[in-house]
Amino acid sequence: MEKLGSVNDIEFPNKDKYGHFIFYFIFTLLWYGYINLKSSVSAKRARLxxxxxxxxxxxxxxxxxxxxxxxxxxxxxxxxxxxLGSITAIICVLLLQKSKK
Incomplete structure (x- = not known):
């Protein structure tokens, strides 16, 4: 019977970079959400x-x-x-805001 490999056995170049991208995508969305909801700054300033x-x-x-x-x-x-993850998150925010208008 063949043993199934773990996720760590998967080989593709720079896989840790995807982790960085995803983490900072989510991290930026969370910061944006918090700043946008809890402060009196504009949405543009919150994104920046x-x-x-x-x-x-x-x-x-x-x-x-x-x-x-x-x-x-x-x-x-x-x-x-x-x-790149942060900028992509803000682009997604902008696209969502634009689609609501």
Whole structure:
């Protein structure tokens, strides 16, 4: 009988980058939702703040990994995929808002 492999056995290049993208997509949506509901700023400003916070957080995490940990390295491509996830989230927000009008 053939043993089924685990998810970790799946081989495709840069699979951790997809995780970064998805995490920051959701992270940005949550920030946007919170800022948009809990503050008096405009929706446009809430979108900008959300992307800025996600970008800043992701960049600080990557720099910290490079400076303060052993066995981990800072990776500029992680920052790129974090940012792509955030921007994609805001584009989805914009498209949803536009479709409601």
């Amino acid at each position: 703040i959300s992307v800025f916070l996600a970008f800043t957080y992701g960049t600080v995490v990557e720099i910290s990994q490079g400076l303060f940990t052993q066995g981990r390295e800072a990776d500029i491509m992680d920052v790129v995929f974090n940012t």
